[in-house]
Amino acid sequence: MAEIDKNFMSTYAKVATHDGDDEPIQIWAKDTDSYGGVGSDKLGIWGSVVAVDFDICVADGACIEACPVDVYDWIDTPNHPASDKKAIMAREPDCIVCRACEEVCPVVAVLITDPGDIGTDSGTSEVIEESEETPATPAEAPQESIMATDETTSLFFHKPNKWLGRAKDVLAKEELPTTGIEKAKDMFKDLRKQTLDSLPRGKDYIALVDNEKCIGCTQCVYFCNFASIDMISWDLQARTSQFESKKALILEDTCTGCTLCAFACPVEAITMESRV
């Protein structure tokens, strides 16, 4: 399966730009021949911080739904074989690097790069903070980078359920009435927008759990895109006995301040606090 090239910023060339809502969107292609314009069947990679390989994108809309800050819009690409529309990052500067879209894309067409990493030697040699403590000898350094890539690639590979695939094939043959997905989506969007409007977010903020309110339901653990939440056991004292209870703990290094956990928390135990 084709995936977006992780090093496209060094292997691809900038070939054109497209108007975004505020800033222009960079379009990348292997060479000038592999980009033929919006109406063609060669579209290349669009965007820099939020990069989508339009030649892979199948327009299922997962990224549009997942994005907590509404970065994406649809753009019509009538002559492309994979799909006749694509998810364009119209509001790319709004991206909070939560990587929710990267996570949900079924065809791995999305790659999010932290704005701070753009312009530097991208992706190939990520600096690991631990290496500051032990001066990296030439022998150790490549080993560490292998470990880092192992960690990122050892994602969960699912064997698709062929029976469900068959059912979906049969169902796709005729247009069946929908049963309320638009209403559900709108309600989720409204609630998410309220969360976003009411909370500060971004790199300068971190989620914080109030242990008094946390009921240990693990809902936030499932919502976090970075496995940035852990459940920690605490010994608690009740009036008559001692007991152990699990509470959520946000890991400081990997929290991106995307507010998805605060959105998910059923008891409003998570707040967003300034990192400084």
Add this chain to the structure above:
Amino acid sequence: MSRTKPYSRTIPHPLFERLIVEDAMNEDKEAWKPERPHEYGYFPGCVDFMDVEVKFTHLNKGDADHASIAAASIKLLNYANIDPLILDMNIFKCSGHDQLWQGQLEVFDALKEHNMRRLKESGIKIITCSCAECYRTFAVDYDLPGTLGIKVEHITQTLQGRGLKFKAPEDVTVAYHDPCRLGRMMGEYEAPRDLIQLVDGAKMVELENNKERALCCGVSSMMYCNDATKAVRRKRLDQGSDAGIDLMLGGCPKCYMHMQCMLNEERMNPEEGHHHDYEMMDLMQFLVACLEEEN
């Protein structure tokens, strides 16, 4: 909608249930009339809300798709020459099963009042549900046969005995997992099994605990999911492995949701050493998958 939730706060509602509560409390007094009269009404339940929720969580690493249960049900009803009125969530609201069982009675009453009014307006004679929980709620808690004279059926009962034919694309060993609401509560064990028998090429085996002694998925009315409930589910999944099945079929979207979630979680954490080499599916999805060869 507001982010302050005045209703019961002690139960960890998933997001979609919070929205169902919000929906219940938004009064909708507008009159509605279906375009033409129908004998059958099909109630899909809250499958779309579940779908949006699992997209946000990491539980959709597999390919869980609850809305396809509703689509499959409609397709099968059409295949059985039934033209149902779709009682979708734009007009109706959730049946309120989970809210009732969680003790949120005011929410349940609001949902019930709305749905009863809509059902009266719809003019249907029979309501069929693909969800065992909706089925029980309509039949017992709404008492539709007694109050509105509407017969309540589970979709397996509607499809049973209509001379349907299915052919599995390949030989497959399946087991039926009895949902608690359909089985122990409503006493319907045979209709789903009869439907599976209609599938040519599907061999049905019984799990160690079946029918009235069936094991539970462990997450009754979305109350809680923790190590204890997961242990219940794992025990059930182990029975599937023991029986050597390829597919476990359920009659309730919640069974599908919870079992599939567990299977996905196990595959995401292979170091824990729990693995079940089969899939969970709703019976409706399975029957639709076996429809293609027929047409």
